[in-house]
Amino acid sequence: xFKIGDFSSLTQVSVxxxxxxxxMGILKPYRVDANSGYRYYSAGQISRLARIRALxxxxxxxxxxxxxxxxxxxxxxIRDMLESRRSQLVGQLQQEQEKLTLVEVWLQQIxxxxxxxxxxxxxxxxxxEPLTVYSKRQIVPTEDMVIQLLESVWNDIAxxxxxKVGPSITIYHQVEYKERDLDVEAAMPIAAGCGLETSxxxxxxxxxxxxxxxxxxxxxxxxxxxxxxxEENNYRMEGFCRTLFLTCAETEEDPxxxxxxxxxxxxxxxxxxxxxxxVSPKA
Amino acid sequence: xFKIGDFSSLTQVSVxxxxxxxxMGILKPYRVDANSGYRYYSAGQISRLARIRALxxxxxxxxxxxxxxxxxxxxxxIRDMLESRRSQLVGQLQQEQEKLTLVEVWLQQIxxxxxxxxxxxxxxxxxxEPLTVYSKRQIVPTEDMVIQLLESVWNDIAxxxxxKVGPSITIYHQVEYKERDLDVEAAMPIAAGCGLETSxxxxxxxxxxxxxxxxxxxxxxxxxxxxxxxEENNYRMEGFCRTLFLTCAETEEDPxxxxxxxxxxxxxxxxxxxxxxxVSPKA
DNA sequence: GCTTGACTCTCCAGCCACTGGAGAGAATAA
DNA sequence: TTATTCTCTCCAGTGGCTGGAGAGTCAAGC
Numbered sequence: 001x002f003k004i005g006d007f008s009s010l011t012q013v014s015v016x017x018x019x020x021x022x023x024m025g026i027l028k029p030y031r032v033d034a035n036s037g038y039r040y041y042s043a044g045q046i047s048r049l050a051r052i053r054a055l056x057x058x059x060x061x062x063x064x065x066x067x068x069x070x071x072x073x074x075x076x077x078i079r080d081m082l083e084s085r086r087s088q089l090v091g092q093l094q095q096e097q098e099k100l101t102l103v104e105v106w107l108q109q110i111x112x113x114x115x116x117x118x119x120x121x122x123x124x125x126x127x128x129e130p131l132t133v134y135s136k137r138q139i140v141p142t143e144d145m146v147i148q149l150l151e152s153v154w155n156d157i158a159x160x161x162x163x164k165v166g167p168s169i170t171i172y173h174q175v176e177y178k179e180r181d182l183d184v185e186a187a188m189p190i191a192a193g194c195g196l197e198t199s200x201x202x203x204x205x206x207x208x209x210x211x212x213x214x215x216x217x218x219x220x221x222x223x224x225x226x227x228x229x230x231e232e233n234n235y236r237m238e239g240f241c242r243t244l245f246l247t248c249a250e251t252e253e254d255p256x257x258x259x260x261x262x263x264x265x266x267x268x269x270x271x272x273x274x275x276x277x278x279v280s281p282k283a
Numbered sequence: 284x285f286k287i288g289d290f291s292s293l294t295q296v297s298v299x300x301x302x303x304x305x306x307m308g309i310l311k312p313y314r315v316d317a318n319s320g321y322r323y324y325s326a327g328q329i330s331r332l333a334r335i336r337a338l339x340x341x342x343x344x345x346x347x348x349x350x351x352x353x354x355x356x357x358x359x360x361i362r363d364m365l366e367s368r369r370s371q372l373v374g375q376l377q378q379e380q381e382k383l384t385l386v387e388v389w390l391q392q393i394x395x396x397x398x399x400x401x402x403x404x405x406x407x408x409x410x411x412e413p414l415t416v417y418s419k420r421q422i423v424p425t426e427d428m429v430i431q432l433l434e435s436v437w438n439d440i441a442x443x444x445x446x447k448v449g450p451s452i453t454i455y456h457q458v459e460y461k462e463r464d465l466d467v468e469a470a471m472p473i474a475a476g477c478g479l480e481t482s483x484x485x486x487x488x489x490x491x492x493x494x495x496x497x498x499x500x501x502x503x504x505x506x507x508x509x510x511x512x513x514e515e516n517n518y519r520m521e522g523f524c525r526t527l528f529l530t531c532a533e534t535e536e537d538p539x540x541x542x543x544x545x546x547x548x549x550x551x552x553x554x555x556x557x558x559x560x561x562v563s564p565k566a
Numbered sequence: 567g568c569t570t571g572a573c574t575c576t577c578c579a580g581c582c583a584c585t586g587g588a589g590a591g592a593a594t595a596a
Numbered sequence: 597t598t599a600t601t602c603t604c605t606c607c608a609g610t611g612g613c614t615g616g617a618g619a620g621t622c623a624a625g626c
Contacts, residue, residue: 002534003573003574003622004573004574005572005573005574009448009449009450009472010449010450010529011529012411012412014613014614015574016613016614016615017612017613017614019575019576020612020613024612033621035621036574036575036620036621036622037574037575037576037620037621038573038574038575038621038622039574039575043529043530043534043535043540043542044496044540044542046494046529046542047405047494047496047542050405050407050492050494051405053407053409054405054406054407056612057382057385057407057408057409058382058385058386059382061611061612062611062612063611075393078393079390079393082386082389082390082393083390085386086383086386086387086390089379089382089383089386090383092379093376093379093380093383096372096375096376096379097376099340099341099342099372100369100372100373100376102340102341103341103365103368103369103372104369106365107362107365107366107369110358110361110362110365122330122333122334122337123337124333124336124337124340125340126336126340128295129295165292166292166293167292167293189292209333211329211330211333213327213330246293246294246326246329247326251285251326252326257326257327259326259327259329259330286593286602286603287602287603288601288602288603297584297585298603299584299585299586300583300584300585302604302605303583303584303585307583316592318592319591319592319593319603319604320591320592320603320604320605321592321593321602321603321604322603322604339583344582344583345582345583567626568625568626569624569625569626570623570624570625570626571622571623571624572621572622572623572624573620573621573622573623574619574620574621574622575618575619575620575621576617576618576619576620577616577617577618578615578616578617579614579615579616579617580613580614580615580616581611581612581613581614582610582611583610584609584610585608585609585610586607586608586609586610587606587607587608587609588605588606588607588608589604589605589606590603590604590605591602591603591604591605592601592602592603592604593600593601593602593603594599594600594601594602595598595599595600595601596597596598596599596600
């Protein structure tokens with residue numbers, strides 16, 4: 001029988017943590033003195049505590065640990081929990097790996113160029129959620145006509161008296177760069193089920209996004225910069241580029257102050273993530 | 284000029300988050316109406332928000348992001364922050380990798396053997412903190428004499444009237460297994476500066492630890508099981524093993540209920556961690 | 567039996583970066 | 597003038613603890 005302090009120095013688990021495990025019902029003391037409230041632990045409980053620490057060590061939450069230790073649980077359930085934990089870990093590992101790569105690329109750029117260290121960071125990798133939109137897709141002869149397609153979308157929405165819930169988007173349904181006969185979609189996010197026929201823009205798991213300031217004349221250069229960045233950061237374009245007109249003629253008068261976001265779907269150049277091979281045991 | 288909701292759908296950052304950034308002083312609205320308290324954002328702020336999101340994306344805290352954006356900060360400081368973030372990330376990656384390996388080994392064992400899925404998890408990898416102890420080191424002819432060495436330590440401590448602050452420990456200062464002439468140290472954690480001469484047990488960065496129940500006769504088998512586990516989990520022993528007598532003759536009468544912990548220092552077999560190579564950019 | 571000091575108790579606040587909700591006021595459309 | 601949709605502020609909660617305050621308890625020495 002140990003008092004909490006002794007049990008703590010025995011197991012190298014802090015007194016606070018032991019009290020917390022008591023409160024959570026994950027490790028009740030063997031006996032609690034009714035008068036003083038003192039907690040007394042038995043030697044036999046060291047095992048349970050060791051298990052708790054081992055499971056926590058693998059990154060399970062206390063709630064999960066509780067289930068694994070208390071529920072009269074079968075091997076198959078343990079396996080399921082391990083499986084889901086594994087895929088979680090693989091995902092985390094990939095994410096961390098990506099962050100690390102980004103940090104290291106940035107460091108390299110500082111070493112090499114010494115320029116404004118913030119300048120690069122207009123660009124970020126993000127997940128784009130699926131979006132409900134009203135849209136029109138068409139093959140237009142030249143770039144200029146894209147705006148007219150967009151305007152026709154605005155007109156339809158104004159006519160139907162529907163609220164816009166996001167910025168105008170154009171999607172280029174072609175992988176290569178073309179000057180003529182562009183297959184382009186003009187889309188406007190609206191709420192679903194509001195009269196107009198809607199469609200769903202698919203999510204982009206990983207998009208390289210660049211926010212650009214200034215008139216639309218600069219957009220080709222911005223696309224170029226983004227393409228270069230994608231190359232340098234060991235990604236590969238895969239999918240259709242989107243342009244989001246965050247502000248444009250509708251909300252901003254001065255074209256020099258337009259704000260535009262370019263989204264390019266990408267995948268890591270090193271898919272079949274190099275760690276994945278090293279990960280499986282006894283490989 | 285956008286109201287918070289519009290700015291939110293424009294940037295895909297939630298209203299709550301924008302309010303939070305306001306409160307934290309990391310992104311103040313362009314204008315706040317004095318009467319209504321309504322927040323109004325300008326298109327120009329999209330850039331700052333994009334930077335915030337990009338830096339957060341790399342895993343920096345809001346506090347750090349604030350410093351990076353507000354302080355008139357030099358390239359060298361940015362570099363330092365990136366450097367420290369990088370080493371942090373490398374550490375995290377290694378840890379996650381290890382967890383993943385442990386999870387996968389466990390999964391494999393379930394596949395192969397289908398036995399009690401919890402049984403393995405008496406064992407965990409942990410860091411052992413340095414410890415201040417009173418100790419005696421000696422070459423003893425046989426295993427049995429180890430107990431006597433330990434008892435002599437107990438006697439010294441009792442004679443000096445000093446409190447013990449942890450379990451008795453024996454350390455085998457030899458790498459190979461020997462039956463005779465063991466170089467062994469018996470140690471007892473005590474507070475520093477209490478009269479007795481103390482020494483410091485070094486920390487163990489990574490120890491495979493097994494908690495064992497039962498009389499000391501079973502210890503050799505436990506050592507064997509631990510050694511096997513280490514092998515299977517792709518570790519390698521490196522350093523001197525410790526035995527912690529969590530309970531023994533002092534606190535427990537029944538030798539069948541003794542609780543003992545074995546600690547074996549280990550290193551990952553795959554030092555020069557396989558991901559490390561894949562990590563550097565443009566490798 | 568009394569004092570001292572070490573231990574233990576409970577309860578509250580804080581961490582991080584938000585999310586969710588309540589209740590009240592403000593803006594906009596019909 | 598509603599009715600609806602914003603927006604505001606304030607509070608609670610997340611996980612897994614750590615730290616601290618203030619009060620009660622235990623064990624040893626006198």
